[in-house]
Amino acid sequence: MAVRRQVLGDAHVDRATAQMTDFDADFQTFITEGAWGSVWSRPHFTRRERSIVTIALLAALGQDDEVAMHVRATRNTGATKEDIKEALMHVAVYAGVPAANHAIKIVKKTFAEMEANPAPQA
Numbered sequence: 355m356a357v358r359r360q361v362l363g364d365a366h367v368d369r370a371t372a373q374m375t376d377f378d379a380d381f382q383t384f385i386t387e388g389a390w391g392s393v394w395s396r397p398h399f400t401r402r403e404r405s406i407v408t409i410a411l412l413a414a415l416g417q418d419d420e421v422a423m424h425v426r427a428t429r430n431t432g433a434t435k436e437d438i439k440e441a442l443m444h445v446a447v448y449a450g451v452p453a454a455n456h457a458i459k460i461v462k463k464t465f466a467e468m469e470a471n472p473a474p475q476a
Contacts, residue, residue, distance in 0.1 A: 355367070355386055355390070355391075357390045357391065357394050357395050358386055358389075358390035358394075360401075360430060361390070361394060361401060361405075361427050361430055361431060362423065362427050362430070363426075363427070363429075363430060366423070366426075370382065400432075401430075401431040401432065402431050402432040402433045402437070404431070405424060405427060405428055405431035405432070405433040405437075406433050406437045406438070406440075406441045407441075408424050409421060409424050409425060409428075409433070409438055409441055409442075409457075409461075410441040410442070410444055410445050412424060412457075413441070413442060413445045413449070413453060413454065413456075413457030413460075413461075414445050414448070414449035414450075414453050416453060416456065418456075418460050421457055421460050421461065421464075422460055422461075422463075422464045425438065425460075425461050425464040425465065425468075426464060426468060429468070435465065438461055442454045442457055442458055442461070445457060
């Protein structure tokens with residue numbers, strides 16, 4: 355949970371926790387333990403590197419909401435606009451131009467929202 359909060363921010367995790375029901379409690383536990391406790395806590399990649407990889411994968415899979423969430427999380431991971439731009443170039447080559455083009459629209463919108471509201475809102 356500590357890593358999840360460090361990457362996504364307290365506000366995001368508090369919202370997810372507050373919205374949790376019996377139906378998705380097991381899922382929330384699974385992602386907290388699996389994604390944040392296991393993968394994001396591994397020592398080889400930095401948080402910045404994991405952030406870049408995650409955004410590229412989510413863009414390739416067309417996971418719009420998750421792309422935006424992880425772009426907002428770059429405030430906490432240190433991944434830069436240039437990092438994301440380069441990741442999306444890889445998406446274009448390896449996952450297809452339409453996937454990258456769509457992700458670029460989402461990323462541009464998310465960065466504009468972040469610039470309009472400089473307070474962390476991950």
